[in-house]
Amino acid sequence: MQSLPFPLRAVALAVALTAVGCAKKKLPDATRSVLSSATTLNLMSLDPTPTSTAGDGTFHGYPISKQITVTDPKQREAIASAIVDGVNSSGDEVAACFNPRHGLRIMNAGKQHDFVICFECFQIRHYVGSDLQKGLPVTAKPQAVFDRVLATQ
Numbered sequence: 262m263q264s265l266p267f268p269l270r271a272v273a274l275a276v277a278l279t280a281v282g283c284a285k286k287k288l289p290d291a292t293r294s295v296l297s298s299a300t301t302l303n304l305m306s307l308d309p310t311p312t313s314t315a316g317d318g319t320f321h322g323y324p325i326s327k328q329i330t331v332t333d334p335k336q337r338e339a340i341a342s343a344i345v346d347g348v349n350s351s352g353d354e355v356a357a358c359f360n361p362r363h364g365l366r367i368m369n370a371g372k373q374h375d376f377v378i379c380f381e382c383f384q385i386r387h388y389v390g391s392d393l394q395k396g397l398p399v400t401a402k403p404q405a406v407f408d409r410v411l412a413t414q
Contacts, residue, residue, distance in 0.1 A: 288348040288397070292387065294369075296341040301368040302331045304340065306411055309360035309379070320364045321377050321388065329414045336410050340365070343403035344376070348385070351398040356382035363407050380404040 308324040318325055331337050344365075358381070365376040375388040378399065385397040 288345050292397075293341075293345055295367055295374050296344055297338075299337065299341075299367040299369050301366075302337050302340065303366040304329050304331050304407065304410055305364035305366070307361050307364050307377075309362050320366070321375060321386070323361055323364070323377065325364070327411060329411065331410060336413070339406050340403075340410060343406040344385075344399070347399040347401075347403040348397050350402070351383060351400045353398060355384045355396070355398050358382045359384060359386075361386075363404070378403075378407075 305320055305325050306327040307320060308326050310324070311322045312319060312324055313322075315322070331340065359379050360381050361377045361379040363378040363380065365374075365378070367374045367376070373390055377386040377388070378384075380399065380401040380403065383398055383400065385399050387394045387397060
């Protein structure tokens with residue numbers, strides 16, 4: 262790379278760094294599979310103020326404002342694609358806060374997968390059953406898809 266003129270070296274370095282950065286932001290294949298082959302998909306709008314009262318009206322400690330079962334294949338694909346794109350295009354930075362306003366409950370292969378999502382803080386918490394699996398960074402881009410689907414029902 263030293264033999265290249267400075268402007269070309271800078272471009273080559275930027276391309277190399279972008280390729281390295283993109284590789285580490287990829288959504289895990291297992292999570293992608295869960296999203297794309299869900300047998301049931303429930304989308305929720307959440308109140309971001311946590312509650313100590315557990316029950317049917319909460320989702321991992323957050324009150325549910327609205328909940329719908331998404332049966333339309335195009336809407337399900339749009340949600341899955343939005344999450345994949347949002348995670349894959351995110352950086353490693355997330356905010357210290359967590360004010361989730363969206364949730365997904367997915368049944369896949371007899372297992373319940375819950376995604377508690379805060380687009381404001383760029384974070385997703387993925388649970389299998391009640392066990393936290395991992396946190397994932399995400400951009401705010403999927404929010405528009407989620408809000409559009411919630412508004413249709």
